Amino acid sequence: MRRNQLVQHLIAPTVVFAITLALGSVAWGGSTHKVLYSFTGGYDGGGVFAGVAIDAKGNLYGTTRGGGAHSEGTVFEVSHTKGGDWSEAVLESFCSPRQCGDGYLPESTPVFDKSGNLYGTSSVTAFELSPDAGKWRFKVISDNAGGSSLTIDGAGNLYGAGGSVWELVRASGWRVKEFHIFCRTNCRDGENALAPPVLDAAGNLYGTTEFGGNINTQWCPTSGGCGVAYQVEALAGGQWKYRVLHRFGAFSGDGQLPYAGVVVDSQGNVYGTTLQGGGCNGACGTVFKLTPGSDGHWKETILYNFNNVNDGADPAAALTFDKSGNLYGTASGGGLGNGVVFKMTPQAGGKWEYTVLHRFTGKDGYSPQAGVILDDKGNIYGTTTEGGSGGYGVVYEITP
Numbered sequence: 494m495r496r497n498q499l500v501q502h503l504i505a506p507t508v509v510f511a512i513t514l515a516l517g518s519v520a521w522g523g524s525t526h527k528v529l530y531s532f533t534g535g536y537d538g539g540g541v542f543a544g545v546a547i548d549a550k551g552n553l554y555g556t557t558r559g560g561g562a563h564s565e566g567t568v569f570e571v572s573h574t575k576g577g578d579w580s581e582a583v584l585e586s587f588c589s590p591r592q593c594g595d596g597y598l599p600e601s602t603p604v605f606d607k608s609g610n611l612y613g614t615s616s617v618t619a620f621e622l623s624p625d626a627g628k629w630r631f632k633v634i635s636d637n638a639g640g641s642s643l644t645i646d647g648a649g650n651l652y653g654a655g656g657s658v659w660e661l662v663r664a665s666g667w668r669v670k671e672f673h674i675f676c677r678t679n680c681r682d683g684e685n686a687l688a689p690p691v692l693d694a695a696g697n698l699y700g701t702t703e704f705g706g707n708i709n710t711q712w713c714p715t716s717g718g719c720g721v722a723y724q725v726e727a728l729a730g731g732q733w734k735y736r737v738l739h740r741f742g743a744f745s746g747d748g749q750l751p752y753a754g755v756v757v758d759s760q761g762n763v764y765g766t767t768l769q770g771g772g773c774n775g776a777c778g779t780v781f782k783l784t785p786g787s788d789g790h791w792k793e794t795i796l797y798n799f800n801n802v803n804d805g806a807d808p809a810a811a812l813t814f815d816k817s818g819n820l821y822g823t824a825s826g827g828g829l830g831n832g833v834v835f836k837m838t839p840q841a842g843g844k845w846e847y848t849v850l851h852r853f854t855g856k857d858g859y860s861p862q863a864g865v866i867l868d869d870k871g872n873i874y875g876t877t878t879e880g881g882s883g884g885y886g887v888v889y890e891i892t893p
Contacts, residue, residue: 523893526834526851528858529553529579529874530571530888531881534560537581538567539885541876543642544602544810544863545571546611553874553888554584554611556599560885561586565597568613568622568631571888579888584622584629587615595620595633601642602863606649614639614653619661634667644689646696654686654700658725658735672698672725673735680705682737683721688754688811690725698725699738699763701751706740713742719749719770722763722783722791738763738783738791746771746795748779753811753864758818761785764796766808766822772798777806778824780837780845796845797837799824804849805833810864812837820845821873823861828852831859834875834891850891855880858887865891 532539538557545555552572561567561583568585587597596615603613603622611622611629619638622629640655651661657674661667675684683702690700699722706721707713719742726734742749748767755765763783771779777799783791799806805824812822820837827833831853838846850873853859859880865873873891881887 524850524873525892526857527890527892528881528887529890530581531883532557532560532581532885532887533883534885536560536562536586537583538569539883540566540878541886541888542600542862542878544876545866545874545888546603546605547866547868547874548605548609551868554603555876555888556601556603556613557886558598558600563588563592565589566599566615568599568603568611581888585620585631594618594636595631596639604643604645604651606645612643612645612651614641614643616640619643619651619653619667635661635669638667638669641687641689644691646692652692652698653689656686658686658690658698658700658723672733673723675702675705679708680718681708681740682706682735683723684718687752691755691757693757693761694759696727698727698733699723699755699757700725701754701765703750703752703768706737707742710742712744712747713749715742718742719747720751720767722751722755722765739793741767741770743793746775746798747793748781748795749775752809756812756814756820758814763791764812764820766810766812768807768809771795772800773806777801777827778808780808780812780820780822794843797847799827801827803828803852804847805835805852809862813864813866815867815871821850821865821867823863823865823875825860825862825878829854831855831880832861832877834861834865834873851889853877853880857881858889 538560540558545553557567565587596618599615601614617639619635641653644652657671660670684705685703690698705718708718713719722738748770750768752768780797782794806827808824812820829852834851836848858877861877865875
């Protein structure tokens with residue numbers, strides 16, 4: 494179910510605030526899946542379109558697009574209990590712009606800074622949650638930096654995207670600095686950046702736009718375009734240069750509509766997913782790799798084509814690396830019809846082996862549209878937008 498449909502599905506909150514324990518384990522590829530919390534759509538929130546962040550104690554933090562005290566979404570924490578189970582607590586309930594200035598309908602994965610402060614966005618604002626004597630203080634840090642999730646650098650500066658690629662500079666308050674502004678129609682340089690850019694070791698930014706790029710061409714016969722992957726290069730003197738690395742829909746079987754952001758490896762290669770293109774007559778999506786060449790051009794390689802039946806379809810989330818260089822991700826559909834969590838392992842000759850770690854059943858989650866994170870032990874944590882015993886999404890753990 495896409496975002497606009499789920500908004501209609503998330504109605505006024507109920508008084509129920511149930512803590513849901515594990516629904517059992519299902520093993521695929523040697524892994525074990527466990528539901529840590531199932532949302533009810535009431536005060537506890539519902540509709541988890543973003544992923545989770547993890548703190549030093551292993552507690553998880555995220556946002557819901559609906560539910561909460563005002564039916565406009567929440568920031569939540571899912572934490573360990575003494576008995577080894579998990580409980581959920583609401584750290585912030587968003588409300589209508591007419592009622593307050595904290596924003597509404599958040600779809601962002603929070604990020605931590607070195608001091609343990611938590612940052613995220615609602616539809617219109619960027620916010621900070623700071624730990625204070627066992628509680629959390631909520632503060633809006635920008636009124637015009639909402640939308641995508643955030644990326645944080647070593648100095649605590651925040652990066653995001655939407656109609657532009659921007660930075661929130663931590664200087665006497667917070668100041669928005671735009672690196673590149675996208676046009677609104679027929680944009681060869683990209684349009685509608687849904688995910689935040691990520692940093693490489695040199696401080697360059699990389700990201701995607703859902704639309705723009707190739708428009709009404711042989712392999713992209715749509716008026717909105719098939720999306721682009723881009724770089725914002727950090728130049729001397731604090732200057733930045735925007736360039737398109739790849740326009741999707743460039744050849745038969747190429748991916749289309751990169752809904753999620755990207756990840757960068759230690760060699761500077763860029764990896765991501767597209768919602769469409771590839772297998773199923775161009776309808777199921779791809780995993781791609783972009784490799785920089787000595788001539789300044791970038792080469793795209795399709796690492797995997799989804800087939801919908803068993804291995805998933807419509808990947809809407811960014812990928813995650815582990816310490817060994819394996820990639821992890823989710824596909825919002827396919828599998829048993831409810832989406833999957835997958836792993837990709839590099840092989841000789843530049844090939845990759847694809848493995849499904851979990852196929853969602855609906856009762857244990859439905860339609861994962863966010864990426865996953867790993868803890869130091871290799872346990873995987875993520876979310877689904879719907880499903881679970883409460884029907885409004887889950888936070889899950891997969892143990893290898």
